[in-house]
Amino acid sequence: MTIVMDRIEALDARAREIMRGNDMGGYTIPTKGLYPFQWNWDSAFAAWGFSTFDLDRAWTELETLFSAQWPDGMVPHIIFHRPDPGYFPGPEVWGTRTDPPTSGISQPPVAAILARRILAADPVAGRARMKALWPKMLAWHRWWRRCRCGHGVAAVAHPWESGRDNCTDWDPGMARVDASGVGEYTRRDTGHVDASMRPGKLDYDRFLAILQFGRDCGWDQQTIVERGPFLMADPAITFILIRAHRDLAALGQELGADPGEIATLEGWAADLVAALPMIWHKKLGAHVARDLRSGEFAPAISSGAFLAWLANCARDEAEARLIAIWDRVRFGIPSSDPAAPGFESRRYWRGPTWPVVNALIAIGMRDSGRDALEARLRRETAELIANGGFWEYFDPLDGTPCGGDAFTWTAAIWLTWAR
Numbered sequence: 001m002t003i004v005m006d007r008i009e010a011l012d013a014r015a016r017e018i019m020r021g022n023d024m025g026g027y028t029i030p031t032k033g034l035y036p037f038q039w040n041w042d043s044a045f046a047a048w049g050f051s052t053f054d055l056d057r058a059w060t061e062l063e064t065l066f067s068a069q070w071p072d073g074m075v076p077h078i079i080f081h082r083p084d085p086g087y088f089p090g091p092e093v094w095g096t097r098t099d100p101p102t103s104g105i106s107q108p109p110v111a112a113i114l115a116r117r118i119l120a121a122d123p124v125a126g127r128a129r130m131k132a133l134w135p136k137m138l139a140w141h142r143w144w145r146r147c148r149c150g151h152g153v154a155a156v157a158h159p160w161e162s163g164r165d166n167c168t169d170w171d172p173g174m175a176r177v178d179a180s181g182v183g184e185y186t187r188r189d190t191g192h193v194d195a196s197m198r199p200g201k202l203d204y205d206r207f208l209a210i211l212q213f214g215r216d217c218g219w220d221q222q223t224i225v226e227r228g229p230f231l232m233a234d235p236a237i238t239f240i241l242i243r244a245h246r247d248l249a250a251l252g253q254e255l256g257a258d259p260g261e262i263a264t265l266e267g268w269a270a271d272l273v274a275a276l277p278m279i280w281h282k283k284l285g286a287h288v289a290r291d292l293r294s295g296e297f298a299p300a301i302s303s304g305a306f307l308a309w310l311a312n313c314a315r316d317e318a319e320a321r322l323i324a325i326w327d328r329v330r331f332g333i334p335s336s337d338p339a340a341p342g343f344e345s346r347r348y349w350r351g352p353t354w355p356v357v358n359a360l361i362a363i364g365m366r367d368s369g370r371d372a373l374e375a376r377l378r379r380e381t382a383e384l385i386a387n388g389g390f391w392e393y394f395d396p397l398d399g400t401p402c403g404g405d406a407f408t409w410t411a412a413i414w415l416t417w418a419r
């Protein structure tokens with residue numbers, strides 16, 4: 001499909017309008033109603049989107065995100081700037097007692113990867129702002145290293161920390177979570193969007209049980225990692241973190257940072273690369289999520305495996321298998337293999353394709369010289385957005401738009417890459 005020029009301009013204008021409309025002043029919400037706060041990786045993508053038409057606003061987005069950084073370096077996954085009863089679980093459920101109130105877990109560390117691209121848009125204008133952010137990003141990366149990489153590759157202590165909430169990746173770990181004591185609660189998400197596209201009730205019970213454990217131990221990271229109900233190795237965050245460490249190191253070079261700190265970042269990336277064999281699934285022939293409590297692998301290859309390109313860590317023997325998974329759908333990389341048990345084409349992270357994940361995979365394809373693959377992925381993602389609109393995610397089989405509409409990160413991905 002070729003999208004004609006005036007149509008592209010109309011889509012550009014709509015994308016900018018969505019981003020401006022979701023701008024709450026210094027931070028951007030993912031979409032009205034469903035997600036009324038600042039989310040971590042959404043904000044990094046928003047900053048990248050803003051950089052195409054308002055560089056100053058792009059830096060502000062990242063600065064607001066890092067202004068909520070915890071003293072231990074963690075950058076939380078949600079920042080509850082203003083009260084809003086439309087989302088559950090809100091700040092009183094998380095009970096972190098921070099100012100501003102936040103959740104108690106993190107989210108995929110894409111900020112350094114995207115900050116490097118934002119700085120490239122105007123290295124002179126962005127220099128001072130990136131310089132001020134650099135030590136904060138370093139502290140966050142150190143938090144990942146200290147609190148989530150003790151087993152080798154990067155782990156998540158809650159499926160929400162992965163950003164890919166109900167993916168088949170988390171099935172083994174989630175099956176071990178006892179949710180019998182979570183008590184009564186009312187979900188808000190299913191009041192905003194089609195419930196059949198959202199995680200199920202048992203998933204939510206377990207999400208809450210894991211949250212309650214964190215809250216009850218005062219968000220003590222050592223307790224969470226050693227004794228928490230859920231801890232799984234995440235291929236997506238591992239690959240993102242490898243790339244992010246290297247990008248932060250490159251930014252450090254450019255800004256004249258301490259060479260010792262730059263070498264530390266490069267060492268952390270190398271350690272993650274060295275640990276990759278622990279998530280290599282011989283039979284499936286790809287990098288696969290793994291339960292760190294039981295050693296059990298996830299049942300299917302997810303979009304996380306495709307991010308090996310982003311980290312320049314792809315194994316040749318996986319390539320044909322990954323392309324075969326992609327060939328099973330019409331649009332974009334599916335979040336889980338359609339041929340594996342558990343695939344659902346419209347249920348959130350159990351099958352749908354996500355423009356943001358496609359964009360990260362595409363960076364890897366482009367950087368590793370896989371230009372034809374990148375062009376295909378871009379074409380398919382553009383077609384989804386041009387035909388369906390700026391939705392949260394899409395059915396990869398028939399392109400049906402899913403979840404929330406007028407979504408910030410989909411608008412950002414249109415402006416930065418898909419158009």
Ligand code: 9WN
Nearest residue numbers: 030035039041042077160163164165
């Ligand atoms: C929980 C905001 C976020 C994204 C995540 C996505 C979804 C939240 C939810 O929405 O998660 O964090 O309530 O479903 O899974 O990736 O950051 O867009």
